[in-house]
Amino acid sequence: MHEVDMTRALIVTLSDWLASQSETPQVSKVHLVVGEFTCVEPVSLQFAFEVQTRGTFLEGATLEIQETPLIAFCHRCQQEYRPEIGIQYACPDCRSPMEDICSGRELKIDRVEYAGKEEEAGTGGAGARDSV
């Protein structure tokens, strides 16, 4: 259910971002970074994205999700560790509670892909090999 809201947030944020750009290209792919320690389930997000982008400026765009693991830092042991979500968050060596989180809280639109203009592609020469 919350993936619906996350997708709505994604569409709003991207449309604001596009409005701030000098040109508004047709986005073909959206790259997201989603941390393991967030309320977002990538599979559900993929599904929600497909459904909710229909009829919007993102229609036909695909979503690429890169997941980041939950990594915490234990100050006492001066080392990183990977908490076991749902089971144990304290440091496995000294039992200190989970203080600092180094990774896993990300919910970021990393980058977007779109097709360049004809002229740009033309002047690219060898770049044409990357054509879609």
Place this chain on the structure above:
Amino acid sequence: MHQTINTAVGINLLHANQEGADHNRAHFDAWGITCLNLMSSPGAGKTALLEKTLEALSPSLKIAVIEGDMTTELDADRLRRYGVPVIAINTGRSCHLDSKMVAGGIHRLEHEHDPSTFDLVLVENVGNLVCPAEFEVGEHAKVALLSVTEGEDKPLKYPIMFREANCLLITKTDLVPYLDVDLQQLEANVRQINPRVTIIPVSARTGMGLEAWFAWVQATVAASPAALTPVAE
């Protein structure tokens, strides 16, 4: 032939919501209002706690409530009996309040009352253990509630809200004698995830622990940056 162009965006997915939350908080600060966001799974006792809180604190603090409910105004009606403004926000199918909905509530408060006379806005979020923690609404502190009937493992299974909470109320402690719940284990599970949270066991039924909760609210209002700001508008 088209060349694929890659452009870095680097914006948080919840950027728009976050901006809205900051905007709401700026309003609260200008009016000298402290805002608390109450979150829990459905039925953990948010409205019951608010009833007791309004009864005890509304004589000394000027309080308004923003009540998020998926369909009904039942909770709002329960709270209106205490003579404070209750702004009901029908969240529809959304399983949490977001900053835009709360902005709508703030504008109604502004329209119908003089917001600079208020000290405290209590937001009752939609009953849901997962999402509300990711959607800030402009609060100065997050209060999570977990009832003893839910079991001591819930903080481990649904950690985000417990990680983000400034205060955790363990509610319905009057029911402990009838359950197998291990309160010490429950507290330890929360502390693993959030060593800094203030934990207060309470019962809205018997009143046990409520004084400590009221004291926490009063201290938070006193310490809030909003309280330091003289009435500006």
